[in-house]
Amino acid sequence: MPYASTAALSAGSDFNGQPHRRIEPSPGRATILLALGIVYGDLGTSPLYTLQTIVHLMGRAFDADAALGSLSLVFWSLIVTISIKYSLLVMRADNYGEGGILALMAMTGARWSGRGRSLLIAGLFGAALIYGDGIITPAISVLSAVEGVNVATAIFKPYTMPIAVLILLGLFTLQTHGTASVGKAFGPIMLLWFITIGGLGVFGLFSHPEVLAALDPSCGLRLLTTHGFAGFAVLGGVFLAVTGGEALYADMGHVGRAPIRVAWYCIVLPALILNYAGQVAAFIASPDLDSNPFFKLAPSVALYPLVALATLATIIASQAIITGCFSMTRQAMQLGWFPGIRIRQTSADEYGQIYVPFVNWTMMLMTIALTATFGTSDRLAGAYGTAVSTTMVLTTILLFEVTCRRWHWPLWQSVAIAVVLLGVDLSFFAANLLKLLEGGWIPLTFGLLVFIVMITGHSGITTLHKRNAKYSETAAAFLGRLTAEDIVRVPGTGIFLTRFGKGMPPIIVNYVTQTRSLFETVVALSVSFESTPRVWPADRIKCEKLGKGLWHMTVHFGFVEIPDLPSAISAARREGLPAWDRPTFYIERYDAVSRSKRPWLSRWRVALFAFMSRNSAHAVDRFRIPSKELVEIGRRIQL
16 A cells, blocks of 8 residues: 555655745845845846947947937836846746746646647756856956956956956855855845945936936837837847846745845845946946946046956856856756756755756856957857847746646736737847857857757656666566565665656566575665655655565655655654665666667767766765665666
8 A cells, every 4th residue: 555645746844844845035134135145146247238238239329319228228128027027927936936947847837748848848948048148147247347447557458357267266166165155245245236336326327317317218219219220239238237137036946036026126126227327327428438337437546446346246246147057957957857967955944055066167167268268248248148038038938838827817918918028038039149140159059058968868768768668577477476486585675766656667677687586675766856846744755565575665856855865765664664674775877879770860869868877976976875875787778
């Protein structure tokens, strides 16, 4: 009989039975500072390069009217994309406290068939593109801050890129300490940053306060309609003001929804609007197409302190996308769309605070390579925005599916919201496509490679499972063979990890065939990662007795939980299961090889899957199995 049902997999718990559904943090001072430190670096430092990029895109056409139009477009982009789309709508679509496009994809309930396949592809490709954005955000942010010194003197200009590389190296090294310590250290700095840029904006407004008329959306519309192609192309620069929106959603699991919202409406948004307005006012008062509008706001005596503060803020800007990529990696891996890699939990209190070494060092190498190759923030601006604008379009598509299928909104309401949001998203997407030849292909290519890895890993595991199924046996046939072949039952407990949910899996059948023996107690153990983030203790384990000394156990984990098999089994024993004394864990490691008749493209994918399998995380690391209690069985299988 089953030990426990697996119905109603919803919120979760730890192995001591404590509620594990993440409690939404209250928006107190500490959590707001944490949100500022982890989430708002990218959005908060966009004034460093957004208006400068717009000026370079328009060139001599950037006059007072164009400046007001640009300010209007930036303001309404922040309102529509961040304040409405992400803060009010997308962040409502949290999967039990977790955010990010993969959590949104899981909420659609899509499967790899029919219409669901399109939704899965949208979610997976959108997630993969976040990695592409993640390798450019740190590079352009840090470079733009360090270049501020050039406003005062050209002495340091030859050393701008090397200094940026050293800063980035230190940033990625700092990740080993975890997002909790990073956020606590960065929060007060970001608060000082927003106070500073807001104050600079007010200072700039004194010179030309009438720029506040740009809050009228007609100013932006005039820029788009009267400047022809240049007016449309400027959207690629305006988009830089909102590129942190997707990271904001992905980082929701780290700090909670309420602190993120309070920080945005009360601190971040007012500071950004004031600073952009101040930059435009200072430009109209003293037009200069060559210097950085942001640093022109600062008095000469405050320039160097501002550069130092900007450098710290841009380091923090990189933090938002890095932590977002960490969260995305774990979700993809435990939903079965990413190879198993090592993940380290960095906080005993917050499950969202993790460190992923492989992702961290890969992003570091790619980011430093981009910094060294492009050299300046102006050149990097051409590569920035293509990936995240694509992800924003895909997020809106998935949000439409959630509002219709999950929230059961009236169709007219869902369509109306989707049309407005897609209109904005597609405008930005089209404008960013103009950057493809300037470097925009880089994040798209990197995202495509990650997407191929995801699809190949999932397809390989599915094919492997099908190939392996023919070696399994029913419980009745297996028990009959044990008696007919006089198989020796030896003392002890063997726990065999398998993906099979019924009968006797191939790993046990092969073990008996090779050793002509079997433990007195045998457990076929399956690990199931659910589409919900956490699992209740009562729903954690399902255990069924198949025959004399033979059991089948399924352990359920949420897609954000760290799977700890020994603890889960110990908890099950306390609830009445047999006391298995010092069990030995067995797991198969497959050497996948391609069948000779496969076409070359299929053989290439099999080779990629084989490489991923050989280099995937060890069961000791993934499931916290003591190494002294684990035995691996190698087997070659043709795909």
